[in-house]
Amino acid sequence: MILIASDAAIAQAAHALREGELVGLPTETVYGLAANATDDAAVTKIFVAKGRPADHPLIVHVASASQVPVFAAQVPDFAQALIDAFWPGPLTLILPRQSGVATASAGGQDSIGLRCPSHPVAQALLHACATLGVHGVSAPSANRFGRVSPTTAAHVQSELGPELLILDGGDCDVGIESTIIDCTRGEPVMLRPGHITRVQIEAACGRVVLDQNALSQAAPRASGTLESHYAPRAKVRLMSAADIAHKLHALGPHSNNLGVWSVVRPQPEDVGGAGVLWRAQPQDAEKAAHKLFSVLRELDAQGVQQIWVELPPDTPDWEGVRDRLQRSAV
Ligand code: TXA
Ligand code: MG
Numbered sequence: 001m002i003l004i005a006s007d008a009a010i011a012q013a014a015h016a017l018r019e020g021e022l023v024g025l026p027t028e029t030v031y032g033l034a035a036n037a038t039d040d041a042a043v044t045k046i047f048v049a050k051g052r053p054a055d056h057p058l059i060v061h062v063a064s065a066s067q068v069p070v071f072a073a074q075v076p077d078f079a080q081a082l083i084d085a086f087w088p089g090p091l092t093l094i095l096p097r098q099s100g101v102a103t104a105s106a107g108g109q110d111s112i113g114l115r116c117p118s119h120p121v122a123q124a125l126l127h128a129c130a131t132l133g134v135h136g137v138s139a140p141s142a143n144r145f146g147r148v149s150p151t152t153a154a155h156v157q158s159e160l161g162p163e164l165l166i167l168d169g170g171d172c173d174v175g176i177e178s179t180i181i182d183c184t185r186g187e188p189v190m191l192r193p194g195h196i197t198r199v200q201i202e203a204a205c206g207r208v209v210l211d212q213n214a215l216s217q218a219a220p221r222a223s224g225t226l227e228s229h230y231a232p233r234a235k236v237r238l239m240s241a242a243d244i245a246h247k248l249h250a251l252g253p254h255s256n257n258l259g260v261w262s263v264v265r266p267q268p269e270d271v272g273g274a275g276v277l278w279r280a281q282p283q284d285a286e287k288a289a290h291k292l293f294s295v296l297r298e299l300d301a302q303g304v305q306q307i308w309v310e311l312p313p314d315t316p317d318w319e320g321v322r323d324r325l326q327r328s329a330v
Helices: 007-018 040-050 065-071 077-086 120-131 153-160 198-205 241-254 285-301 316-328
Strands: 002-004 023-025 032-036 059-061 091-096 111-115 165-168 179-182 189-192 235-239 258-262 276-280 306-310
Touching: 002 007, 002 153, 007 023, 007 032, 007 120, 007 165, 023 120, 023 153, 032 040, 065 111, 077 091, 077 198, 153 165, 153 285, 198 316, 235 241, 235 316, 241 258, 241 306, 258 285, 276 285, 285 306, 285 316
Parallel strands: 002 165, 023 165, 059 111, 091 179, 235 306, 258 276, 258 306
Antiparallel strands: 023 032, 091 111, 179 189
């Protein structure tokens, strides 16, 4: 059931969360599938609904930084600088967990992922929850495990069915999931790139951001960091613009059931087959992130067999989009 996120609908959703139910929640990044973070039985329903392994930890969403001590045992100075700079906003911090709190949500880790979303509906819901004694809401992206994250209420319903209460807060602005920084290893470590870039993180906290694979210690599990993720049904192939033109030309009249997401529309003389669906790829990284998942979903729904994507430049502002594309193409 999709409800426009009125005050009444937000109050209804807050009560449902307190009662241990799941709610589809808009955030500025993607839609989440929410449950009371400290109710292990409710959190277990998330894992079941998504088909997600129970040892993959979830992000706990809080109304404000004042709720951090409920979940985190300690906040390093550089993490506090990131909170001050970017919350509310699309940044998740992994912090040492308060023992005994949100155990199911943490998937067995002794750390906890915390994020304070900026979307007004998420903010209103989290504040309403706090007044009911629910101080954090676990919410992974509201898609079936391994699939494309939802950026509209209708996407959530198509993933998880008509029974789920979904608050409709419109299209997600950012379009890809939050940047995740692990703050449990003495230095900031990038677990997942996103809208908030490495350059911004380094400027805000005055530290160099390390890469996960540069560290020898075993890393915590993170679904968004699995090699294959965010996959539509169609096969995604990443190529240069020149390769796309070349291969379309080579296919000629056989180029059917094909989606193309590239900056420049393929020339008519290169597209011999009738079944090539072209969608314009923005040249701006933030605009491309906003479109990415909905384009993959829409082309999938059109029944194409393959989606050819022009690989964007290897520059810091494109890191989040390139990461999602690379995983969707495995
Ligand atoms: O933008 C977002 O972060 C969205 C919206 C709904 O807020 N949420 C989201 O959640 O992307 P999810 O569960 O799809 O991705 C959460 C990522 C996973 O890769 C998870 O494993 C990682 O965060 N994560 C959560 N807690 C962690 C922890 N304690 N240690 C390491 N990774 C953790
Ligand atoms: Mg996800």
